Amino acid sequence: MSRRTGAAIALCVLSALTSPAWAADAARGEQVYRKCVSCHTLEANGRNRVGPRLHGLFGRVAGSVADFRYSDALKASGIIWTDQTLDAYLKDSEGFVPGTKMYGGLSLDEDREDLIAYLKSATKTP
Numbered sequence: 001m002s003r004r005t006g007a008a009i010a011l012c013v014l015s016a017l018t019s020p021a022w023a024a025d026a027a028r029g030e031q032v033y034r035k036c037v038s039c040h041t042l043e044a045n046g047r048n049r050v051g052p053r054l055h056g057l058f059g060r061v062a063g064s065v066a067d068f069r070y071s072d073a074l075k076a077s078g079i080i081w082t083d084q085t086l087d088a089y090l091k092d093s094e095g096f097v098p099g100t101k102m103y104g105g106l107s108l109d110e111d112r113e114d115l116i117a118y119l120k121s122a123t124k125t126p
């Protein structure tokens with residue numbers, strides 16, 4: 001390998017690693033959702049488990065599934081679920097909503113971004 005191609009390859013690898021905007025990958029997000037499935041459902045007629053059903057999540061006011069017993073903290077939070085609020089809650093639930101009953105700490109930005117892309121399609125009415 002010549003020195004020039006070596007340098008070009010090194011440059012490519014570097015730009016792939018440092019590129020800030022990866023495309024969110026909903027298929028990968030479905031894998032990340034495995035961490036949530038024991039406590040949540042996604043379907044319109046889905047049951048509440050340890051956590052509330054997530055159907056219709058985007059644009060919904062936090063704590064608004066009528067037949068689920070939320071913490072007072074989440075009910076009083078006034079949060080509307082959007083990409084941004086969900087990202088903050090999934091990154092550090094307790095930090096974002098002190099007193100919430102959900103423990104959440106998805107520390108990898110990429111995991112949260114892919115998961116949110118997946119949830120967007122999986123929680124809406126087709």
Ligand code: HEC
Nearest residue numbers: 035036039050051052062063064065070071074100101102
């Ligand atoms: C061990 C059970 C458990 C797991 C695992 C879990 N959650 Fe939760 N989740 C809860 C509980 C309990 C609440 C209600 C929190 C409260 O009332 O403070 C909740 C609330 C939520 C809410 C707010 C819903 C609303 O109606 O306001 C969202 C969004 C959410 N979870 C998403 C997720 C996602 C995404 C994952 C996977 C990364 C996940 N949860 C994993 C138990 C869980």
